[in-house]
Amino acid sequence: xxxxxxxxxxxxxxxxxxxxxxxxxxxxxxxxxxxxxxxxxxxxxxxxxxxxxxxxxxxxxxxxxxxxxxxxxxxxxxxxxxxxxxxxxxxxxxxxxxxxxxxxxxxxxxxxxxxxxxxxxxxxxxxxxxxxxxxxxxxxxxxxxxxxxxxxxxxxxxxxxxxxxxxxxx
Numbered sequence: 001x002x003x004x005x006x007x008x009x010x011x012x013x014x015x016x017x018x019x020x021x022x023x024x025x026x027x028x029x030x031x032x033x034x035x036x037x038x039x040x041x042x043x044x045x046x047x048x049x050x051x052x053x054x055x056x057x058x059x060x061x062x063x064x065x066x067x068x069x070x071x072x073x074x075x076x077x078x079x080x081x082x083x084x085x086x087x088x089x090x091x092x093x094x095x096x097x098x099x100x101x102x103x104x105x106x107x108x109x110x111x112x113x114x115x116x117x118x119x120x121x122x123x124x125x126x127x128x129x130x131x132x133x134x135x136x137x138x139x140x141x142x143x144x145x146x147x148x149x150x151x152x153x154x155x156x157x158x159x160x161x162x163x164x165x166x167x168x169x170x
Contacts, residue, residue, distance in 0.1 A: 002156045009153035010069055013146055017066025023059040027052060047129045054136050061143030065150040089162040096155040104148045111141040 034048035067073055080088050115138035123137070124130045 002160050006153040006156045006160075009149045013065045013069045013150045013153070016062055016146055017069065020059060020062030020066065023055055023062075027055040027059065030055065046127075047131070050125065050127060050129055050131060054131075057136065058139055058143070061140050062146065064143060065146035068147060068150045068154065086162065086165050089158055089165065092158050093155065093162065096151060096158065100151050101148070101155070104144060104151055108141065108144040108148050111137070111144050115141045 030048050030051050034045055034052075037048075038044040080091060083091070115134070118134040118137045121134070122132065123134045125133045
């Protein structure tokens, strides 16, 4: 059962990460367009900077869970490097339960609240271009939902790994 839940979450996160990686293409287009217009024709745009921030922000938000899936985040393991595997796994489970899951859940709740509120107001940015920003606030909440799900998947995999070590010890 753990494998099915964890595998399903991993599949979803991997697919959304692969799709989100394609955001680099419109980001590249917008940056090249702005450079070309600014230095080629001396006609800078008022929208390219914001579009760049929005695209990169989405790329970053959806990349969080993808990196968590592949365990690609930077870690400082000087305190746990010399500990036995069983102890490392127990510490990992505790940090998931006490730090990671509650923090990500809190951020997920608040970004969802801000996204819903922003959608209700049809919120626009305060800049001269004034694009709608409510879709991006909702996408931010979606990114944290993927991160929360991936944290659950990682917790389940760690619990399974700890159980398999206990069975070997018996």
